[in-house]
Amino acid sequence: MKESVVIWLALLIPVLSFAQNTHLASAGPSTDTNVAPKKSLDLKERRVTPLFGEVSKTSEQIDEEIKFLSECDKSFSSRTEASSFFATRAWEYLQEGSLDTACYRFNLAHLLNDKNVEAYWGLGVVSYQRESWVDAKRMLSKGVSLQGDNVPLLVDLSTVELKLFAITSRKEELDEAAELLKHAVSIDSTYALGQYNLALLHYNLNELDKSWDHLHKGRTLDFSQLNLDFVELLKAKMPDPQGFFK
Known part of the structure; x- marks a missing residue:
């Protein structure tokens, strides 16, 4: 474990x-503890925003997610396993200081399994490192609600x-x-x-x-x-x- x-x-x-x-x-x-108002995000920005920005998905995003999930279904025995894999990679990117890449990997881990505590935990860390204190609290709180x-x-x-x-x-x-x-x-x-x-x-x-x-x-x-x-x-x-x- x-x-x-x-x-x-x-x-x-x-x-x-x-x-x-x-x-x-x-x-x-x-x-600064203010939460910036949500703005329209393009797909590239959504990838590196915790939980893809928590906004309505575009058709482009939906198509990308369907393709991603299909590929994971072919490569892993379960989506739970795939989620753990992407979360592990995300922690490695975080260690290297690659916050955007880490955030995207944690988002993918969450997409595969929205009960994966590591995804919320990692997004909380990413948010803290970005000095987004309120987002850090929100992400970690989601993890605590599960565990x-x-x-x-x-x-x-x-x-x-x-x-x-x-x-x-x-x-x-x-x-x-x-x-x-x-x-x-x-x-x-x-x-x-x-x-x-x-x-x-x-x-x-x-x-x-x-x-x-x-x-x-x-x-x-x-x-x-x-x-x-x-x-x-x-x-x-x-x-x-x-x-x-x-």
Whole structure:
């Protein structure tokens, strides 16, 4: 089984990484959370827009999809298998930084199987890398609706909520992140990134004791995921109660 996407974001500094297996990409923060109004897209633009832009299909697009599905039916034992194949290729393109190609492959994976969580997950990552924060939330939320107990996916969506809070300061983003993390930790408290995101959540709530507590839980689980810049921010507000970080 393919490993999940994992992300750890120190939202008060420009550091973000999504990883699928060893597939990494990075992006910095932006201050624009507006969703651009939908416009008429030609077929080339639709291919590299999440879920083909979610607009009515043209006859040209329908013809292309029929041909594609027919070819896949000849080459794979099932469309589910074909969908997994294209999702795997998409993660590879994402690792290389080829966002448009990755997006198109994830779209094809979704076309073949609209229950493939990897497709929504990947499109969420692509959207984040494009600094389309709201689209990232929407795509990851679609994945969570299919796999509501997928801990890494829940934590990834919480990261996007925390990102949106860092940009907008809307309390509802923190509340949603808190609910996601509460559920994730109830399933698996040993998932390090869940603990790190809880540290960040409590930092934003100015609950510094709790922030330190979750940060230490995270570091004992996986020190390699620790963001030392965030540690410095936390230390500036409150010294480490355990004295581990001087």
